[in-house]
Amino acid sequence: xxxxxxxACKTFTDKxxxxxxxxxxxxxxxxxxxxxxxxxxxxxxxxxxxxxxxxSGAVFVNGRDVSEVPATELRRHIGYVIQQVGLFPHxxxxxxxxxxxxxLKWEKDRIDDRVKELxxxxxxxxxxxxxxxxxxxxxxxxxxxxxxxALAADPPILLMDExxxxxxxxxxxxxxxxxxxxxxxxxxxxVFVTHDLDEAIRLGDRIAVMNEGRLAAVAAPGELLxxxxxxxxxxxxxxxxxxxxxxxxxGAAIGEATPITAAGFSGGGESGAPAGSVRTDATLKEALxxxxxxxxxxxxxxxPAGRRIGKxxxxxxxxxxxxxxxx
Amino acid sequence: MRERxxxxxxxxxxxxxxxxxxxxxxxxxxxxxxxxxxxxxxxxGPLYGTVAVLTAFGVLTGVFLMKNGSRRRLLYAAAGxxxxxxxxxxxxxxxxxxxxxxxxxxxxxxxxxxLPAASYVLIDHSKKGRWRMxxxxxxxxxxxxxxxxxxxGEAISVFREWSARKGRFFDELIVHIRLFGMAVxxxxxxxxxxGILASRDKRIGEPVTAFVDAVQTIPSMALFGLLxxxxxxxxxxxxxxxxxGIRGIGAAPALIALTLYALLPIVRNTVAGLASVPLSAIxxxxxxxxxxxxxxxxVEWPMALPHVLTGLRxxxxxxxxxxxxAALIGAGGLGIMIFQGLGQAAPDLILLGVIxxxxxxxxxxxxxxxxxxxxxxxxxxxxxxSA
Amino acid sequence: MKRLIGPVLGLASMAxxxxxxxxxPVLRFLFPGAGExxxxxxxxxxxxxxxxxxxxxxxxxxxxxxxxxxxxxxRPAGRAFLPLIRDASSLxxxxxxxxxxxxxxxFLGFGFEPVLLALVLYSVLPVLNNTLTGLExxxxxxxEAARGMGMSRLQVLMRVELPLALPVIGTGIxxxxxxxxxxxxxGALAGAGGLGSPIVAGxxxxNPAWVFQGAMASALLxxxxxxxxxxxxxxxxxxxxxxx
Numbered sequence: 001x002x003x004x005x006x007x008a009c010k011t012f013t014d015k016x017x018x019x020x021x022x023x024x025x026x027x028x029x030x031x032x033x034x035x036x037x038x039x040x041x042x043x044x045x046x047x048x049x050x051x052x053x054x055x056s057g058a059v060f061v062n063g064r065d066v067s068e069v070p071a072t073e074l075r076r077h078i079g080y081v082i083q084q085v086g087l088f089p090h091x092x093x094x095x096x097x098x099x100x101x102x103x104l105k106w107e108k109d110r111i112d113d114r115v116k117e118l119x120x121x122x123x124x125x126x127x128x129x130x131x132x133x134x135x136x137x138x139x140x141x142x143x144x145x146x147x148x149x150a151l152a153a154d155p156p157i158l159l160m161d162e163x164x165x166x167x168x169x170x171x172x173x174x175x176x177x178x179x180x181x182x183x184x185x186x187x188x189x190x191v192f193v194t195h196d197l198d199e200a201i202r203l204g205d206r207i208a209v210m211n212e213g214r215l216a217a218v219a220a221p222g223e224l225l226x227x228x229x230x231x232x233x234x235x236x237x238x239x240x241x242x243x244x245x246x247x248x249x250x251g252a253a254i255g256e257a258t259p260i261t262a263a264g265f266s267g268g269g270e271s272g273a274p275a276g277s278v279r280t281d282a283t284l285k286e287a288l289x290x291x292x293x294x295x296x297x298x299x300x301x302x303x304p305a306g307r308r309i310g311k312x313x314x315x316x317x318x319x320x321x322x323x324x325x326x327x
Numbered sequence: 328m329r330e331r332x333x334x335x336x337x338x339x340x341x342x343x344x345x346x347x348x349x350x351x352x353x354x355x356x357x358x359x360x361x362x363x364x365x366x367x368x369x370x371x372g373p374l375y376g377t378v379a380v381l382t383a384f385g386v387l388t389g390v391f392l393m394k395n396g397s398r399r400r401l402l403y404a405a406a407g408x409x410x411x412x413x414x415x416x417x418x419x420x421x422x423x424x425x426x427x428x429x430x431x432x433x434x435x436x437x438x439x440x441x442l443p444a445a446s447y448v449l450i451d452h453s454k455k456g457r458w459r460m461x462x463x464x465x466x467x468x469x470x471x472x473x474x475x476x477x478x479x480g481e482a483i484s485v486f487r488e489w490s491a492r493k494g495r496f497f498d499e500l501i502v503h504i505r506l507f508g509m510a511v512x513x514x515x516x517x518x519x520x521x522g523i524l525a526s527r528d529k530r531i532g533e534p535v536t537a538f539v540d541a542v543q544t545i546p547s548m549a550l551f552g553l554l555x556x557x558x559x560x561x562x563x564x565x566x567x568x569x570x571x572g573i574r575g576i577g578a579a580p581a582l583i584a585l586t587l588y589a590l591l592p593i594v595r596n597t598v599a600g601l602a603s604v605p606l607s608a609i610x611x612x613x614x615x616x617x618x619x620x621x622x623x624x625x626v627e628w629p630m631a632l633p634h635v636l637t638g639l640r641x642x643x644x645x646x647x648x649x650x651x652x653a654a655l656i657g658a659g660g661l662g663i664m665i666f667q668g669l670g671q672a673a674p675d676l677i678l679l680g681v682i683x684x685x686x687x688x689x690x691x692x693x694x695x696x697x698x699x700x701x702x703x704x705x706x707x708x709x710x711x712x713s714a
Numbered sequence: 715m716k717r718l719i720g721p722v723l724g725l726a727s728m729a730x731x732x733x734x735x736x737x738x739p740v741l742r743f744l745f746p747g748a749g750e751x752x753x754x755x756x757x758x759x760x761x762x763x764x765x766x767x768x769x770x771x772x773x774x775x776x777x778x779x780x781x782x783x784x785x786x787x788x789r790p791a792g793r794a795f796l797p798l799i800r801d802a803s804s805l806x807x808x809x810x811x812x813x814x815x816x817x818x819x820x821f822l823g824f825g826f827e828p829v830l831l832a833l834v835l836y837s838v839l840p841v842l843n844n845t846l847t848g849l850e851x852x853x854x855x856x857x858e859a860a861r862g863m864g865m866s867r868l869q870v871l872m873r874v875e876l877p878l879a880l881p882v883i884g885t886g887i888x889x890x891x892x893x894x895x896x897x898x899x900x901g902a903l904a905g906a907g908g909l910g911s912p913i914v915a916g917x918x919x920x921n922p923a924w925v926f927q928g929a930m931a932s933a934l935l936x937x938x939x940x941x942x943x944x945x946x947x948x949x950x951x952x953x954x955x956x957x958x
Contacts, residue, residue: 049614075616086611090629090704099625100615133706149615159614334794448798544892544936546899549913549929555922648810652900655917665816669903674820681813688808 001062001156001189002027003048008057010043017043019213020057030183030190032204034197036235040213041193045159048191049078061157076100079150079188083162085142087134093119093145094130100153118148123178140171147179151186158188164199176202197236201225201247209235221247226322241321242285250287250301251280253316254309277302280309284320287312336403337390339448343410344383346441352421353434358484358673364436367413370420379413400453407449408467414442415471422482432484434675484675485682496664500683503660506578506653507646510585514642518590519635522597532598539591547588547649551656554580581658585649589642596638600631633703640695647688651680724938731931732759741923748923753912762931765908768826768901769894769939772833776894777887780838784845784883785871799842807839811897819904829901836897837890844886848879884950888943895936899928909935 003025010018018040025031033041046052047059050071059066066074087096094115101111119126122144134142143163150158164172164179176199183190194200200207201221208218209232217224217232225236225244236243277300278287287299297314347367355362368376386406393399418433425431450463481490489496525532545553558580562569604627612626654662664680667673730736734752741751753761780803786792787799811832818828852875860874902910909932916924 051610051613072616072618072621075614077616080611080614082607082610082614084605084607084610086605086607086609086614088608088612088626088630089706089708090632091706099612103616103621133704135706135708146611149611335798338795451798451801541933541937544896544940545929545933546896546910546913548899548910548917549925549932552913552917552922552925553929555917555920555925644808648812651810651812655914662812665812666903669816669819674817677816677820681817684813685809688810689805692804692808 002060003031003157003189003191004060004063005044005047006058006060008044008047008054008059010040010047010052010054012043016213018047018054021210021213021215022057023208023215023218025189025191027189028187030192030203030205032200032207033191033193033210034195034200034207035210035216037195039210041210042161044210045161045191045193048157048159049075049080072103076103076153077155077157079155079158081143081146081150081158081160081163083165085146085166087137087142087145087149089134091134092130093124093132093134093137094126096134096145097148097152099149104153106153114152115148118151119145121151121182122148124148138171139167140175143167143175144178147182151182156189158190160190160192162194163192165194165196172199179203197243201243211235242288245284245288245317245321248284248320249280250278250282250284250312251309253284253287253320254280254301254312276300277308278312279304284317288317291317333399333452336406336449336452337387339445339452340383340387340390340406342441342448343406343445344380346438346445347379347383347413349438349441350436351417351438351442352436354421354425355432355434355484357430358432358487358675362434365421365424367417367438367442370417370424372420382409403449404453404463407446407453408463410442410446410449411467412470414439414446415474417442418483419474425482430487431482432487432675433482434484435678485678488673488675488679496679499660499663502658503647503650503662503684504687506581506658506660507585507643507650510582510646510650511589511639511643513582513586514589514593514646515639517586518593518638518642519597521590522594522635523601525594526598526601535594536598539594542587543591547584547652548655550584550587551580551653554584555656558583577657578659580656581650581653585646585653588649589646592638592641592645593635594638596634596641597631600634600638601627603634604630629704630707633699633707636695636699636702640692640699643691643695644688647684647691651684720941724934724941727930727934731927731934732762734758737927741927744926745923748921750921751923753915753924753927755911755915756907758909758912758927758931761907761909761911761928762935764906765895765898765901765910765932765935768829768906768908769833769891769898772830772837772894772898773887773891775830775834776837776890777841779834780841780886780890781845781883783838784842784849787846788849789867796846800846803839803842806835809835811836812900812903815900815904824905826901826906828904829898829906832900833894833897837894840889840893841883841886844882844889845879848882849875852878880950881947884943884947888940888947891943892936892940895932895939899932 005021005023008018008021009016021040021044023031033044035041043052047054048061048066050066053067061069061074061078087093088099091099097115097118098111101114106114115130116126119129124141124144129137129141129145134145137145143166146163150160164175167175180203192200192203204221206218206220207224209216209224211231216235217227217229219227222244224232225240225247227233227236233240276294276296278290280301281304291297291299291314299312301309301312303309349366350364351367351370353362353364367379371379386402389402390399393402418435418439421433425433446467450460450467453463475486481487521535525535542550608626608630609622612622617625650658650660651662651665654660654666661680661684665677665684668676668678668680730740734757737758738752741748745751752758783799783803787796814832814835815828818831822828822831856874856878857870860870865873898908899910899913901908902914909928912924912928916922916926916928
């Protein structure tokens with residue numbers, strides 16, 4: 001499923017919320033919309049499931065103008081997750097997850113199986129949580145139910161409006177990691193709104209930065225951090241070079257393409273590599289930190305299994321940070 | 328683990344003991360004279376009185392000595408049952424001590440109210456599990472019921488008044504229940520849709536709220552009176568209405584006034600209930616693809632329900648009491664006996680009206696409580712609504 | 715402009731009701747067939763004063779009882795009584811005031827006292843409930859901070875808990891006073907006077923004009939007290955808590 005905004009505009013009373021937005025999202029892509037509050041990112045998101053009607057321009061889902069699809073029909077096939085979760089307090093967790101399948105009039109057995117499957121998928125054992133009431137859940141658990149509810153009817157598109165914004169940083173990181181795991185198996189087309197740059201860099205295939213209703217830039221995270229536009233520079237912050245290093249693996253810097261694994265996420269230096277060496281699946285940010293700590297300008301790069309692969313030098317780091325080596 | 332010292336049942340025990348020693352009943356020759364006030368000890372006689380006092384001491388020592396919480400609760404339950412039996416027994420004793428007169432009777436005094444109150448608190452404090460409560464209730468009430476059925480209670484003043492007007496009493500009881508029931512039903516039929524409309528549209532909401540608020544400031548008695556004049560005029564002008572039984576006095580103005588009164592809690596709570604639905608739930612419901620109808624029936628209404636039912640509860644309980652006042656404009660009901668009693672300075676007759684009135688009010692209140700527990704999803708927070 | 719409509723309307727109705735020269739022709743116009751118009755036994759003004767006295771005395775008594783019970787039930791020593799107090803006060807609200815009045819007359823005789831008892835019993839609940847809500851819903855960190863800076867229990871109550879709960883308690887007092895003004899009309903049944911007198915007399919003698927003046931005067935009283943107490947409540951609120 002592809003998504004596209006075409007010259008979409010929206011004005012609230014006298015403020016231009018979205019100003020001539022044109023943007024495409026390809027099948028299976030995770031696009032992050034980011035920007036300062038009031039930049040129009042949530043309004044843009046809500047145009048997709050018609051919770052907001054553009055004043056002019058149009059939004060297309062799979063090439064079809066959404067304004068031609070009945071709103072309820074459209075929404076039942078687009079998953080929607082919001083920051084306040086919005087679980088229905090009078091329904092059990094299972095009934096919350098079953099909300100859309102019931103709207104679609106699925107058979108009872110099919111709904112029951114689906115609910116069980118989804119609860120297990122988001123890491124809430126169905127035996128324990130199916131009959132629980134939302135008021136008993138922690139913030140992280142509630143948001144997992146929110147994600148399960150959005151995925152219930154297996155919609156090809158998922159809209160997420162600051163879904164992890166209201167939970168504590170530790171839980172947020174766990175939820176982000178789990179969401180990436182789920183996304184890697186389901187491959188939905190996702191539009192994800194956030195104001196947290198680290199979250200955008202961590203999750204996004206591409207990041208669209210919005211400012212005062214306009215699209216300021218759209219790029220893959222690595223490229224975005226190199227963008228010289230003054231607003232983007234300012235938005236990405238003084239430490240954007242470090243943020244960029246955090247996106248890149250040691251392996252990539254020495255020409256051995258290696259994905260960053262869990263160790264890269266939690267910043268865990270306990271990678272088990274011997275002193276003076278760094279694992280190829282660690283991030284360059286970690287490698288830099290290790291160099292600074294050891295007072296060295298180079299480190300041995302070893303594979304996760306411990307095999308020596310090459311040497312990571314300060315030059316490699318400088319090159320990567322400068323972006324001559326694409327991510 | 329050592330349980331906390333229970334002050335509440337202890338206070339109830341002292342209340343029970345004090346009630347035993349305070350004036351319990353008055354022996355009268357007829358319903359107007361003052362009569363002879365006797366306390367529990369005097370009624371029981373020296374032998375049984377001493378036994379009762381010693382029992383009370385025994386229970387108190389038991390409470391202090393018993394370390395086991397559940398055994399102590401059993402003692403409370405037993406004490407509660409004894410307090411209730413004692414009330415019945417003392418009344419019967421008093422009946423046996425009547426010496427004569429035109430219409431000899433036993434009128435309850437302060438101690439009569441204290442003993443059952445102590446019994447209620449003790450039993451309430453000992454409760455554990457529903458079915459045990461029922462057994463307790465049967466054990467408690469059966470002897471009293473047998474005593475009364477055996478004709479031992481006929482000397483009690485209220486029964487004297489009752490047996491003098493059995494037929495009339497039941498007629499008025501039915502009139503009362505029908506009147507307040509119809510008022511609450513019409514208020515619900517009118518008030519819930521009004522509340523829904525009011526919360527949808529501000530232009531309807533503001534005048535509706537202003538109207539029901541204004542009605543509430545008019546005293547119930549006055550509202551009955553104010554409706555008499557226009558209804559009498561209508562009835563004079565339109566013979567059809569008169570044929571339907573709509574007149575200035577009687578059931579019609581009473582029903583209208585009672586309905587208007589019951590509107591306020593219902594409308595206000597419906598509005599508050601719908602306003603209490605968080606925006607995030609509505610946003611989520613729409614986002615999941617619910618139509619406005621589905622959103623209302625699946626999300627908004629179930630979440631507003633606890634408020635709406637609480638409004639109905641308040642309206643019903645108030646209507647029971649207000650219906651008593653309706654007797655003033657000839658609508659009938661239990662108020663008849665109350666106002667006759669006031670007019671004839673006959674407290675026993677007042678009691679005959681007031682006791683069923685209170686029982687109905689409490690029963691209505693409890694029934695709504697039961698229905699709220701049944702109908703409202705346990706996932707919803709009922710804090711601040713249970714009163 | 716809009717803010718003035720209420721007070722102007724209130725003053726105008728007061729003038730109509732309480733200046734006999736104006737009331738009489740108005741009633742003659744509204745109820746041509748009544749026979750007698752202005753209630754002859756006492757002036758509406760003196761009846762209103764009596765009415766106000768009864769309802770305010772009852773309101774003050776209910777406030778004292780309700781607040782005291784509310785504070786007692788939220789202290790560690792009184793906590794065991796909390797469910798009992800809640801039960802008792804909601805039962806008291808279930809009892810119809812007319813029933814309580816009728817029950818109290820045989821004990822207390824006709825006059826002021828039984829009316830006071832009935833009103834107080836009926837109006838304790840709003841004050842008590844709001845006191846409990848106000849004291850129970852205070853943010854725990856605030857109380858902890860107060861205890862942490864070394865306040866004694868009494869100081870925490872007087873300097874932190876009560877000031878913070880005051881707006882909620884104030885609303886409870888207002889509710890109970892407004893209820894009292896309406897309910898106090900039943901006082902006429904016990905011969906306590908007040909604006910119930912023309913109503914009862916009108917009902918008995920079938921004179922709608924009497925009923926009307928009593929009803930209007932007590933409704934006006936209730937509305938005005940409500941507005942007055944609402945204004946007072948706004949003053950009670952600390953500046954930063956207004957417009958919640």
